[in-house]
Each structure stands twice: as structure tokens, then as C-alpha cells.
Amino acid sequence: MSFLKESVNRQPLADAVFAIAAKAKEDKELNGPEHVVDATIGSLYGEDGKLVALDTVYDSLKNMDNRVLAKYASSFTGNPDFKEHMYDWGLDGNSSLAHDVVATPGGTGAVAMGIDEFLEAGETIILPNIAWGSYKLMAQMDNLNIETYEMFDGDAFNLKSFKEVFEKVMVRQNKLVIVINSPCHNPTGYSLTDEEWAKVVEIMNECAKSVSVVLINDVAYIDFAYGQKAAKKYFRAFDKISDNVVVEVAYSLSKSMTSYGLRCGAAILLAQQQKTIDEIVTVFAKDARATWSNINNGAMAMFVDVLDNKPEEYNAERQKYVDLLQKRSSTFIKEADEVGLSHYPYKEGFFVTLNMDNKTRDAYHEALMANHIYTVKVNQGIRVAVCSLPVSQCQGLAAKMKKILDTVQ
Numbered sequence: 001m002s003f004l005k006e007s008v009n010r011q012p013l014a015d016a017v018f019a020i021a022a023k024a025k026e027d028k029e030l031n032g033p034e035h036v037v038d039a040t041i042g043s044l045y046g047e048d049g050k051l052v053a054l055d056t057v058y059d060s061l062k063n064m065d066n067r068v069l070a071k072y073a074s075s076f077t078g079n080p081d082f083k084e085h086m087y088d089w090g091l092d093g094n095s096s097l098a099h100d101v102v103a104t105p106g107g108t109g110a111v112a113m114g115i116d117e118f119l120e121a122g123e124t125i126i127l128p129n130i131a132w133g134s135y136k137l138m139a140q141m142d143n144l145n146i147e148t149y150e151m152f153d154g155d156a157f158n159l160k161s162f163k164e165v166f167e168k169v170m171v172r173q174n175k176l177v178i179v180i181n182s183p184c185h186n187p188t189g190y191s192l193t194d195e196e197w198a199k200v201v202e203i204m205n206e207c208a209k210s211v212s213v214v215l216i217n218d219v220a221y222i223d224f225a226y227g228q229k230a231a232k233k234y235f236r237a238f239d240k241i242s243d244n245v246v247v248e249v250a251y252s253l254s255k256s257m258t259s260y261g262l263r264c265g266a267a268i269l270l271a272q273q274q275k276t277i278d279e280i281v282t283v284f285a286k287d288a289r290a291t292w293s294n295i296n297n298g299a300m301a302m303f304v305d306v307l308d309n310k311p312e313e314y315n316a317e318r319q320k321y322v323d324l325l326q327k328r329s330s331t332f333i334k335e336a337d338e339v340g341l342s343h344y345p346y347k348e349g350f351f352v353t354l355n356m357d358n359k360t361r362d363a364y365h366e367a368l369m370a371n372h373i374y375t376v377k378v379n380q381g382i383r384v385a386v387c388s389l390p391v392s393q394c395q396g397l398a399a400k401m402k403k404i405l406d407t408v409q
């Protein structure tokens, strides 16, 4: 006998990251941290091996009146000043579309709310074949089917596969809901070029002649893109969407503000018509009220305070870590290329992923652990979290990993 609803999947959650991170921790305790490479942790760590918590962010939070931290948000969709700042900061002036913002518990809340409200159970969501694992879980919880597009054609975004999947799904439903995680794709570090974005919009517009199209653009890592402000220029491509296309930009303060546990982010909704946005926000507001009710008031107030009162300090502090991330990733990639350790096209962001078939991956993952190197298995690859590896551990790592790979191939 079960007390759960019939339709729910009862398989226990197998979280690939937490389980391996626990093994790495155990190894560090047993053999000493200097003998272990823990490339599992997907948060930004400093060279001291500790989680980065930006001073500008936490000074702001700790200086708040207790009542600001204690109280409810002023609206289920988020505080008005937060929403304005979120739109301005998030898109950096690169949009002339009708818009609105709904505050969410992190980027997770934004993506999940979109997936919940745009599709009926039994319909199909379109995801990248290599992706953050939570998308699949969200689809499973909503009883959705999944179709995937191939991320890459050589070193470029696979527009052909993208289009083919659209055509396949359009035959069976009158709506396309697609997730693109760019810039700084988790787990490969890929970012679509402006030309690729223009093509994506062209393909969506073509399909939108017969079905409605929703693009969920997950930008969780955007504020660590190496081009910084230039990385937000691609939003301009969305200005060309047709009336039958909606874009939901899923923003996460977890990375932008190093505030993972404060659970704050936003769904930034864009469309040609304000009435399209208003209809979606009406439902998102009810969804918010019915699930998380309202978002952490202190986190929203902190975001507004940082951007109003110390934007230069915040930018400078963040830039220091963008530079550090770039140093780590370029060290690893340069050596990987030298020794012939194959990886997906990396441009920027927290992770580099080695490409291989799943059989090799499974054997390799075990062999790496036997050599005290902890990574995360993803579809057709091994994820190396350079975001949490000190530069000294990035040095020489690719050569070590290549040697181990040669033993399993």
C-alpha cells in the first residue's frame, strides 16, 4: 500500500554530486586534503579552499535592520524595487520587449515554475542532451516527456539537431517549451555566439507560425561570463521574437551574489505584447502564492542595496573571482589540449567537461577516484568543477587525468 499519489515516480533521488562529494570528503579526512583533488563542488571556492562569500553582499545583509530581514516580501511576485533592479541588472539595457519580473527561490524556482505552468502532464519538454540534472527531475515530477537536442556539432551549437527536435515535437503538440542554458552552460562551459542566438530566434519564429514557443533561457552563471557586460548583449537577439514566442530568462542570485542558501532569483519574462506577459504573471503569482508564498525579503533588499550603494565595490570584488576562474580554466584547458585530453568546447564558467561515451565514463570515473581525483559523471562526459579547484591543483591535473584515461581505454 502506498500513501503517495499514483502518478508520482518513487525512485529515490540519486544526486550524483552530493554522493561523490561525500566520498571526496572522506578521502580528504583519511589521506589529507593535499592528496585529494575534489573537482565535484559546483560553488565558487577561493584559493584558500573555502567557499567564496562576497564581502559586499554579506556586509550589506548584516547591516540590515532586523525587521527588514524578518518581514514578508511586499508582494507574492517580489518587492517592486527588487523587480526593477533585477530587470536592469539582468538584461543591462539589452531589451526593448514588453516585460515583467517574478522573484523566485533561486534559478531553480524560476525554471521549475516555467516548466510547471507552460506544459500539461504528458506533454514534451525539449532539453539539451548534456545538461544540469535538475531539468530532468523537474520534468519527471510534472509527468512530462523529454526530447533532447544535441548540444554540439563539432565546436559549435548544434542548430540542425535543435531544429529537428522542434519539428518532431510540433507534430504531437501545439506548443514548444525549450531550455537553453547559456552563457556558461553547466556542465560544458559553452556560450552560444551572437550568430547562433540569431539563428535560434529565426528557428523559433519559423515554428511560431504554427505553434506557440517558450524559450527558458537559464543564465545561472551569467555574472561570471568572461566578457562581463558584453556577455549580456545577446539578449538583443530576443527583440526579434514574433508575437507567438515568449522568453523566460531564469536568473540566479546564488552565483551572481554568492548567496546560494538565501534562495533568491527571478523569472524575467519577455514578449512582444504586454498582455502576453500579464497573462503569464497572473498565473506565476498564484503558483508562487500556492508553493513558496513569497521570497526572502532580506535577500531582495540586499540585492537592491548592493546595486544602489556599492556597485563599484561589488563589481570589483566579483571581477577578482572572474579573473581567478579564468586563470583556473585556462590552466586546465591549455594542459588538456597539450596532452590530448579531449573536452567539449569550453568558453567560460564554472565547469569543464571531458567528452567520452558513457561506458568509458563509468570506468574512468572509478579509476579517477582510485587515484584520489573526484569528478561528476554527466551524460557523455566527466565534469571537472574548476570553480572550486585552486590554481595549484589545476596545474598538472590534465596530464594526470590523461594518463588515467589511457589505462581504461
Ligand code: PLP
Pocket (backbone or CB within 6 Å): 042, 105, 106, 107, 108, 109, 132, 181, 186, 218, 220, 251, 252, 253, 254, 255, 260, 264, 265
Ligand atoms: N541552472 C543551472 C544550470 C545550475 O547549475 C543551477 C545551480 O546549480 C541553477 C540553475 C540554480 O541554482 P539556484 O537555484 O541555486 O539559483
